[in-house]
Amino acid sequence: MRITGGKVYDPAHGVNGVVKDIFIKDGRVIDSPVEGRTIDARGMIIFPGGVDVHTHVAGGAINFARAMTPEDHRRTTAFIRSQTTRAGIGGMAPTTFATGYLYAGMGWTTVNEAAVAPLSAKHTHEELRDVPIVDKSCCVLLANNEILLDLLQDGECEQAQHLVAWYVWAAKAYGVKAVNPGGVAAWKWGKDTGQMTEPVVGYSKLTPAKIVSGLAQIIDELRLPHPMHLHCNNLGAPGNLATTLETMRSLEGHRAHMAHLQYHAYGGDDWNSMRSEAPALAEYFNTHPNFTADAGAVLFGDTVTITADGPWQHLLYKLTGRKWGNIDVENETGCGIVPYTYRPNNLVNAVQWAVGLELLLLIDDPWRIYLTTDHPNGACFWRYPEIIKLLMCSDFRKECLSQLSTKALKRIHLAEIDREYTLYEIATIMSAGPARALGLPQKGQLGTGADADLVIYNEDDDVQQMFGHPRYVIKGGEIVIDEGEIRATPPGRGLLVKPSYDETIETFLRPKFEDYYTLSFDNYPVEMERVEQPIFNNCIESP
Amino acid sequence: MGGKVTCTLGEVKNRADFIVYWGGNPAECHPRHFTKYALIPKGKFVPRGRKDRTMVLVDIRETKSARASDIFLQIKPGKDFEVLTILRALVKNQPVDRTQVSDTGLTMDQLQDMVDRMKRAKFGVFFFGMGLSMTRGKHMNSAAVLTLAAELNAYTKFVAMPMRGHGNVTGADVVMRWQTGYPFGINFSRGYPRFNPGEFSTIDLLVRGDADAALILGADPGATMPQPCIDHLARIPTIVLDPKVTHTSRLAKVHITTAATGISAPGTAYRMDEVPLPLRPALQTSYPTDEQIIRRIYDAVASKPDWMIHSGKMTSAQI
Numbered sequence: 005m006r007i008t009g010g011k012v013y014d015p016a017h018g019v020n021g022v023v024k025d026i027f028i029k030d031g032r033v034i035d036s037p038v039e040g041r042t043i044d045a046r047g048m049i050i051f052p053g054g055v056d057v058h059t060h061v062a063g064g065a066i067n068f069a070r071a072m073t074p075e076d077h078r079r080t081t082a083f084i085r086s087q088t089t090r091a092g093i094g095g096m097a098p099t100t101f102a103t104g105y106l107y108a109g110m111g112w113t114t115v116n117e118a119a120v121a122p123l124s125a126k127h128t129h130e131e132l133r134d135v136p137i138v139d140k141s142c143c144v145l146l147a148n149n150e151i152l153l154d155l156l157q158d159g160e161c162e163q164a165q166h167l168v169a170w171y172v173w174a175a176k177a178y179g180v181k182a183v184n185p186g187g188v189a190a191w192k193w194g195k196d197t198g199q200m201t202e203p204v205v206g207y208s209k210l211t212p213a214k215i216v217s218g219l220a221q222i223i224d225e226l227r228l229p230h231p232m233h234l235h236c237n238n239l240g241a242p243g244n245l246a247t248t249l250e251t252m253r254s255l256e257g258h259r260a261h262m263a264h265l266q267y268h269a270y271g272g273d274d275w276n277s278m279r280s281e282a283p284a285l286a287e288y289f290n291t292h293p294n295f296t297a298d299a300g301a302v303l304f305g306d307t308v309t310i311t312a313d314g315p316w317q318h319l320l321y322k323l324t325g326r327k328w329g330n331i332d333v334e335n336e337t338g339c340g341i342v343p344y345t346y347r348p349n350n351l352v353n354a355v356q357w358a359v360g361l362e363l364l365l366l367i368d369d370p371w372r373i374y375l376t377t378d379h380p381n382g383a384c385f386w387r388y389p390e391i392i393k394l395l396m397c398s399d400f401r402k403e404c405l406s407q408l409s410t411k412a413l414k415r416i417h418l419a420e421i422d423r424e425y426t427l428y429e430i431a432t433i434m435s436a437g438p439a440r441a442l443g444l445p446q447k448g449q450l451g452t453g454a455d456a457d458l459v460i461y462n463e464d465d466d467v468q469q470m471f472g473h474p475r476y477v478i479k480g481g482e483i484v485i486d487e488g489e490i491r492a493t494p495p496g497r498g499l500l501v502k503p504s505y506d507e508t509i510e511t512f513l514r515p516k517f518e519d520y521y522t523l524s525f526d527n528y529p530v531e532m533e534r535v536e537q538p539i540f541n542n543c544i545e546s547p
Numbered sequence: 548m549g550g551k552v553t554c555t556l557g558e559v560k561n562r563a564d565f566i567v568y569w570g571g572n573p574a575e576c577h578p579r580h581f582t583k584y585a586l587i588p589k590g591k592f593v594p595r596g597r598k599d600r601t602m603v604l605v606d607i608r609e610t611k612s613a614r615a616s617d618i619f620l621q622i623k624p625g626k627d628f629e630v631l632t633i634l635r636a637l638v639k640n641q642p643v644d645r646t647q648v649s650d651t652g653l654t655m656d657q658l659q660d661m662v663d664r665m666k667r668a669k670f671g672v673f674f675f676g677m678g679l680s681m682t683r684g685k686h687m688n689s690a691a692v693l694t695l696a697a698e699l700n701a702y703t704k705f706v707a708m709p710m711r712g713h714g715n716v717t718g719a720d721v722v723m724r725w726q727t728g729y730p731f732g733i734n735f736s737r738g739y740p741r742f743n744p745g746e747f748s749t750i751d752l753l754v755r756g757d758a759d760a761a762l763i764l765g766a767d768p769g770a771t772m773p774q775p776c777i778d779h780l781a782r783i784p785t786i787v788l789d790p791k792v793t794h795t796s797r798l799a800k801v802h803i804t805t806a807a808t809g810i811s812a813p814g815t816a817y818r819m820d821e822v823p824l825p826l827r828p829a830l831q832t833s834y835p836t837d838e839q840i841i842r843r844i845y846d847a848v849a850s851k852p853d854w855m856i857h858s859g860k861m862t863s864a865q866i
Contacts, residue, residue: 064821067721070728072550074742077728082739091739093728099740100725123555126815126823131725150591192562193669194704318700327549328697331821332706334557341550519591522557522584527825 005029005481006038010045010460013428014052015371015436016449020428026050028456031481035452045460048475051431052448053113053457054388057438058233058263058298059379061103062117062131062140064124065310065339068329069097069380072341073308089490090136096308096343096380100134104496106386108137108484111459111474114439114447114499117142118181118233118263119312121333122528123521125175129534132498137484139457139539141442141499143233144175145312145337147182147215148189151516156218157210163512165222169505170513172228174529178499178541179230179442180223181263183312184237185215188338196315197237200250212237213254220258224547226503229443231259231296231547239264239316242272245281249288252295259547261441264300264378265289266360272415279415280355282362289367296441297367298376301360301391303383304346304353311381314338335520346383348407351415356382358408358416361394361401365423370432371440388434389471395425396467430471443544444499456481498535503543549690552697554706555820556583558670561590562704565668569605569692570627571676571710574612580710581615585674592669601664605630606678620661623652625683630658631691637662638698666702673707680709686744711819714765715808718817753779761785762844764837765808769794788837805837812836 005028011021029038060066070077073096080095083102092102107115115135120128120142132140146152146168155164168180186204187197195205200213220232236251238244248268252260262268269285272278289295311317314330317340321328329341346353360382367373375392379385394401398421405419413419425433439448446455459477464470477485484492510525517525532538559566566585573580581587586602593599604616605627613619622630630651636643637658648655665671673692680689692707699705711717720730727733727740732748734741745751749768752758753776760783769777770793777798785799790810796802806812811832816824 062725067724068551070724071730074729077740077742082737084738085735091727091735093740095728097728099728123822126825127721127817127821130722130815130823134725192558192704194700321550321697322701328552329550330552330554330706332554332558334555334561520557520561522555522560523822523824531825 005040005043005478007043007045007050007460010048010050011463012050012450013431014450015428015432016052016440017451019450026450026458028478028481031456033450033452033454033456043460043476047463049427049461049463049470050450051111051459051461052435052439052450052454053459053477053479054107054111054434055438055442055444055448056107056112056115056376056379056385057261057374057441058118058300058376059115059385060117060119060310060381061115061379062100062135062142063120063128064331065119065312065341066097066380067127067131068331068339069308069310069341070099072327072329073097073343076306076308088493094386096306096384098384100131101136104136104138104493105490108477108479109474109488109490110386110388110472111461111477112138112385113457113459113477113479114139114141114444116140116178116442119183120144120175120177120181121312121337121339122171122175122177123333123336125177125530126534129176129498129530133495133534133536136493136495137479138496139447139499140496141178142175143179143181143230144171144177145181145183146171147185147219148187148337150189150335151513151520153186153189153204153207153210153215156215157207161218161222163509164218165225166505166509167513168219168222169226169503170509173502173505176498176500176530176532176535178501179228179233180219181233181235182216182219183235183337184239184316185219186210186212187237188312188314191314191318191338192332200237200247200254213250216251217254217258220255220260224258227543227545227547228503229501229541229544230441231261233261233263235263235311235313236268239267239311239313240320242270242274242278244268244270245285248285252288252292255294256292257294259294262295262297264376264381265297265363265373266300266302266356266382267378269359269363270355275352278352278355280359280362280417282359282366283417286363286366289372290369293372296372296374296437297363298374298378298438299360299364300376300378300382301364302346302353302356303377303387303390304348304357305383306343306345307380307383308341308343309381310339310341312337312339314340316340317342320344334522349409351409351412354408354412355415358418361391362417362421364395364433365421370425370429371437373433374438374441375433389468392425392430392434392471393468396430398422398424443541495536497537497539499541500535500538501541501543550697551693552700552706553708553820554672555822556585556818558706559672560584560588562592562670563672564593564599565601565603565664565671567603567605567671567673568612568616568710569673569675570678570680570682571674572606572610572612572678573674573676573710574610574615576676576712577710580674585672586615601668603661603664620653620657623650626651627679627682627688628684628691631688631695633658634662635691635695635698638665638695638702665699665705668703668705671699671703671705673705674710675707676710708820715816717819717821718815718823721817721821750776759783763787763795763799764841765789767793767795769798788840790834803840804834805840806832806834808837814838
């Protein structure tokens with residue numbers, strides 16, 4: 005296949021709106037002309053396919069959210085089955101097939117499911133098989149794993165490292181996620197963690213700070229391609245900037261990906277005095293290149309919040325009085341679900357909306373901050389084109405600011421920011437950057453040898469329209485979307501990594517299973533057959 | 548009301564010091580539940596096992612499970628919702644009408660003792676069975692017990708879990724949810740999933756005679772459903788996939804004998820707490836698996852002309 009005359013944005017190669025031809029053969033980009041179909045892309049814009057570094061699309065948590073929101077399924081987009089597509093439901097927590105169609109329909113071709121309890125990883129992989137078109141990776145939750153916490157408390161770092169590697173491979177995962185380190189373990193007794201340097205409930209010495217730095221060190225030692233994927237303590241709480249900065253300081257010398265940074269950049273003492281601290285956080289972030297982050301931006305409207313952060317969700321249930329779902333997972337983690345509506349006239353929500361955008365605008369290196377909404381927490385992923393418009397048009401931002409109260413305007417900084425994203429920067433935050441952060445060299449770029457995942461837009465001044473309705477989406481060299489029609493639904497591939505570990509860790513673990521779990525050691529690991537078209541990525545040479 | 552505050556069974560094993568079975572008879576219906584998960588095992592934070600746990604049974608009759616309990620609360624039939632609502636009130640120190648209490652079959656002392664114990668527990672759990680969820684009040688009863696568990700979290704750690712059974716019913720629920728958004732009672736007649744229990748659920752469809760064919764997989768409705776459903780299944784072409792002869796297979800037009808999953812066929816079962824477990828066959832068989840049969844039926848159906856317009860778009864008249 006050959007794509008001619010399109011204006012190409014390929015930040016990984018510094019290509020900024022250059023008209024050039026792209027040649028595709030056997031699912032990859034090649035550098036010499038080939039036979040086959042030619043797409044005339046004159047007047048069009050070509051991006052590498054989108055990469056979502058942090059989303060929740062498959063597994064026990066999102067499936068719980070689906071069960072809890074039938075009232076949304078009823079009012080939202082229905083996917084009618086056709087000869088190429090399966091039936092499904094869109095909305096706040098889309099069904100698996102619909103998730104693939106919605107992502108691909110928007111030009112995203114790789115997604116990272118950010119939170120998998122290893123105990124139910126089989127379930128996650130079964131769901132991921134039913135998410136068509138897009139390639140998929142996932143991160144396992146380990147920062148509240150009691151076996152690991154015991155080792156960290158005892159200073160058994162080497163053993164802990166083997167354990168982490170074993171879990172990554174057992175769950176057929178790609179990376180490691182830390183959610184509210186120590187806090188979810190405390191939630192098993194209905195508690196949370198307070199300070200970074202106070203011991204976790206049930207532990208004598210182990211603090212959240214030690215879990216965070218210990219895990220980051222292990223992940224660097226293992227040379228996993230994706231750094232520790234960190235959901236900090238005190239998510240969502242007024243004044244949590246202090247916790248976020250303290251966490252980041254404890255990570256000096258290590259890599260870390262700061263998930264949904266928006267939820268961690270607040271000042272104030274309570275809900276009434278809550279304010280944006282995005283400038284302070286951005287300032288620290290800008291001078292510390294060991295971090296990447298995704299925005300976790302908020303858009304006004306209905307959604308359902310899902311997180312492994314059980315104590316936070318209990319608080320949200322008490323604040324809202326809405327439905328509350330909770331699953332504590334033995335030995336490993338938790339999970340909470342609360343439907344939520346972000347309202348512009350609500351002070352807290354207005355601050356959250358602004359903070360997401362402020363971080364995206366104030367963090368000056370687009371290679372280190374990525375476009376996400378922490379789907380479905382801040383908003384659903386299919387609303388990304390709205391955020392792109394907010395980033396690219398400061399006039400539109402000002403128009404949106406006018407719906408906020410004067411009280412809210414005093415708590416935020418958005419009105420003072422004039423920066424407008426360029427298309428090149430958008431291509432960086434939606435594709436090139438997150439692909440690099442995930443350590444996926446074949447993604448997020450259009451150089452020779454890259455996976456032929458790309459999205460072609462009709463150039464349009466209305467960027468929301470443009471990004472919401474690609475002219476073509478090509479996945480693995482195949483046209484999957486053509487003018488809004490789903491042409492093909494190839495299965496997506498599973499992205500894996502196998503870190504090395506000492507096999508004797510199994511001798512240590514096997515007897516522990518009797519005490520910590522209710523299933524046998526041999527039934528625990530995810531079998532290779534459950535992963536669809538596995539692709540192995542190598543560990544990196546140096547962190 | 549809404550949602551569910553729950554956990555996996557290992558949390559119960561390792562932490563629960565206060566266990567309530569409500570409207571269920573695990574001693575006879577889930578015989579491994581006491582020993583493997585809930586009552587007997589020594590756990591990380593309940594090192595003495597049974598001695599560290601208090602077990603309450605709430606039911607309308609004294610079943611075999613009552614013998615295993617420390618406290619048996621016998622309530623009047625159909626009064627589950629009332630008892631749960633009174634407990635919710637007492638938990639919040641709200642006044643309760645004495646005559647309403649006496650209607651439940653329990654005394655105020657019993658109820659207050661229950662509330663005190665629930666609040667004192669370090670980790671409490673409700674396991675509720677069909678004696679709660681399928682009797683008068685139905686889903687409102689389930690909602691009441693789930694809400695009580697949620698509200699108790701203002702005082703201590705408390706969770707709730709339905710005592711599901713009948714093979715891999717949880718697995719069916721989980722898969723339907725990820726594929727359609729709904730757990731059961733799903734109607735695909737418009738080409739996309741719709742959900743309306745009472746309208747699209749199996750019993751209602753059969754009682755009304757709406758279904759003109761039935762494919763039954765891993766279930767024996769002929770033994771459990773109301774007579775009008777059974778009569779209708781006997782009238783229409785009913786196809787049963789089952790390793791053994793059942794009430795339903797006897798009334799079916801076609802019975803295809805399949806390999807028994809977990810014995811002679813592999814697969815995945817979801818435990819009642821939604822933890823997936825791999826099934827490894829211990830025996831070999833010459834019978835096909837359910838999956839093989841369904842795939843062959845699917846392929847045969849798929850080879851027929853599509854009844855819908857090929858683009859997948861439907862006109863409003865069709866919808």
